Amino acid sequence: MLTVLFAAAPALWDEYRPSLLAAFDAAGLKARLVTEAAPETVDYIVYAPSSSLQDFTPYTRCKAVLSLWAGVERVVDNATLTQPLCRMVDPALTEGMVEWVTGHTLRHHLGMDRHIVNPARLWDPTCPPLARERPVAMLGMGELGTACARALRALNFPVTGWSRSPKTVAGIPCLHGDDGLAEALRGAAIVVTLLPKTAETENLLNAARLSLLPEGAVILNPGRGAIIDDDALLAALDAGRIGHATLDVFRVEPLPQDHPYWSHPRVTVTPHIAADTRPASSSHVIAANIRRAEAGEPLLNQVDRRRGY
Structure with missing residues (x-):
């Protein structure tokens, strides 16, 4: 026994x-x-x-x-x-993560926020581009990142994977290393971070790397809070270089009530619910x-x- x-x-x-x-x-x-x-x-x-x-x-x-x-x-x-x-x-955790990532990617891709919250009743008939015109960078190509990358690719998003070491995933071009990260960021309209927290990944998205993103890019972080330099992200959001950040994980949880993320108009906070x-x-x-x-x-x-x- x-x-x-x-x-x-x-x-x-x-x-x-x-x-x-x-x-x-x-x-x-x-x-x-x-x-x-x-x-x-x-x-x-x-x-x-x-x-x-x-x-x-x-x-x-x-x-x-x-x-x-x-x-x-x-x-x-x-x-x-x-x-x-x-x-x-x-498997159920992976399934939940795929749903969160797919849902928020589509939310930003389709510009759903401006229709859901529209107190001025603005009539803006601007249509979004097709998914195939909205490149996504998936940072982290482990079990979760690969599953999310495949789900987004099935919806026609051009997905580029990045990891610290070389990876091969059928149908998903994969980059690695510092040069590969720079390439992935330069071409991404939406960035998803699904990396583990290690000494190498802490503050991976710092001011220098955030500056590589096209203006208006969106960041989704359901991975680990420490992957992003919070001060650098807030500065990039304030400057309008980053269009929006939807964040599910934070260095301190629950996120303190006085944290600037709560009140920032370009930030969505979800309470660590992307996957369980x-x-x-x-x-x-x-x-x-x-x-x-x-x-x-x-x-x-x-x-x-x-x-x-």
């Missing part, structure tokens, strides 16, 4: 417990799911970085730490974590990884500590 420790916010226990137990049963795993156990008896840890568990040293028997979050920047540098760490790649880990589907991801580990198979979505994701 395996012992699986659920180490996450207490409020999540009632939500996840039935889904995890059902997933373990479906995977043929004989496991007890607990919120407390002697560390030396724990085989696997189902984990959220908001957990009170921060010292992994006593968990000498633990074979893997399985994160409920897609982002692992809050735990990846924990020196006590010597066990394999797996990030969450949840859903118990019904993510529990099967957790169970599948435990089954794989017990069978001696490679873990799925194992984090590369050197790269930070």
